[in-house]
Amino acid sequence: MKPLLSQVYSVLPVGLQSLACTADGYRRALGSFTSYFHQTLEDWERRIDDPVEVQRERQWEMLAELIERARAQAPYYRFLPPVVDAGDPASSIEKTLANIPPLEKAVYRARSRDFVARDIAPRRLHQRSTSGTTGTALPVWHTTERIAEGLTAVWRQRRSFGVKIDDPVINFTGQVIVPLSQRKPPFWRRDYLSGMTLFSMYHLSGRNLPDYISAIHDTPATYVHGYPSVLHLVGRAMLEAGRCLPPGRLRGIFTHSESVLAFQRETIERAFGAPVRDYYHSTEEAVSMTACDHNRLHVDMEYGIVEVEPVEETEEFVRGPLLVTGLGTAATPFIRYRIGDVGTRFKGSCECGRPGDVFLDIDGRIEDYVETPDGRLVGRLDHIFKEQYEIEEAQIVQERVEAIEVLVVAGSGFGERDRKSLEREVHARLGEGIQVDIRQVAAIPREPNGKFRAVKSSVGRIDP
Ligand SMILES: [Zn+2]
Secondary structure (H helix, E strand, C coil): CCHHHHHHHHCCCHHHHHHHHHHHHHHHHHHHCCHHHHHHHHHHHHHCCCCHHHHHHHHHHHHHHHHHHHHHHCHHHCCCCCCCCCCCHHHHHHHHHHCCCCECHHHHHHHHHHHCCCCCCHHHCEEEEECCCCCCCEEEEECHHHHHHHHHHHHHHHHHCCCCCCCCEEEEECCCCCCCCCCCCCCEEEECCCCEEEEECCCCECCCHHHHHHHHHHCCCCEEEECHHHHHHHHHHHHHCCCCCCCCCCCEEEEECCCCCHHHHHHHHHHHCCCEEEEEECCCCCCEEEECCCCCEEECCCCEEEEECCCEECCCEEEEEEEEEECCCCCCCCCCEEEEEEEEEECCCCCCCCCCCEEEEEECCECCCEECCCCEEECCHHHHHCCCCCEEEEEEEEEECCEEEEEEEECCCCCHHHHHHHHHHHHHHHCCCCEEEEEECCCCCCCCCCCCECEEECCCCCCC
16 A cells, blocks of 8 residues: 555544455456456366376467567567477477576566566556565566466365355455554454455454454354464464364465465464465466365466476475476566575375376475564564565564564665665554664575575564
């Protein structure tokens, strides 16, 4: 939300805030549930059990088309090598991609406009921004159709677990829908049209959690949507209070954007009485994987191709950094894009029977919670960095509840304005009561296991 809009929103009474959420939900639904979406969903649901050879053939056709189009329309790809037809689709894909160097984020960052296909009218482009695993904000451009394709993967997964599009949902959202100054429930707002109840991620304190739990029990919902770290916090409180949902009331807990750690999964499933189903997707709209009921991540083959740069390989799996190539109607072609996550591809086939590429896990984002002076635990703080294009990497460090330090690897254009805007974003989510120090550093150290920890807090860390 723009600062002015959020100021107006924050002084509205709760009922009107819910109406504003309803209007926003309606606007999004109009843009999302288009006839193209419904047609694509029908096609993809029909294709899900196609033999892998048929899926590979389709990927090959789409890749060849993507490469031709990228070369003709996107200035960055002008010198893209031509496709290699090696006879069968799998080898053609492999040989064609092997000729193209991986695309690094730094290159995309420096020349992002050159990646946008010129045959798409600017009015058809939606700009979004990604913060990714290391706090690097990147602008990306998509067509409505591409966004619908991402949504198709999500809905194909949900529908396979018996969830319908107009089912009521509990959604723990990253948007600030409840003003931080609010001290009493409700810490949620309703979208009256879609039946969605939006729960605030920013009011989760020991004092407020009992109210959240009551609301979860009272809210009609078929499924839950949210970040695993946030749902874990709520689930833990439900278990401690002995107030779990009866098993089977919900059809599934759909998580995204972070690795689901084993202890988180166990707590969430026990508390909410339903299985956790993860999906892996990125704002670049170049990769999509959806978990089946064996908890394996299936690559949505119509959506993209995922390669693994092998670091560790056995007869069973291959593990390493992922290179992703988006297929379909991309306005911004991402070809062999190093997304920044490490994955483990299973070489066998999944017991669920769905053909195609399968991953055992993706090591995505990990972070601690920040604890605020008023006792809230706030997780998943990447929203702070979403519009901060002058920041190359960022990490939030907390040693005591009164203060946080934001370590910033700054781009060449980083100045006082960016510093102020960053401070504003921090206070918008953590409140005015916390002291914020922004410190420019040359690099951000990785954890001993090589992973980047986006939020490092010695007071807000929850160990299994
Ligand atoms: Zn499976």
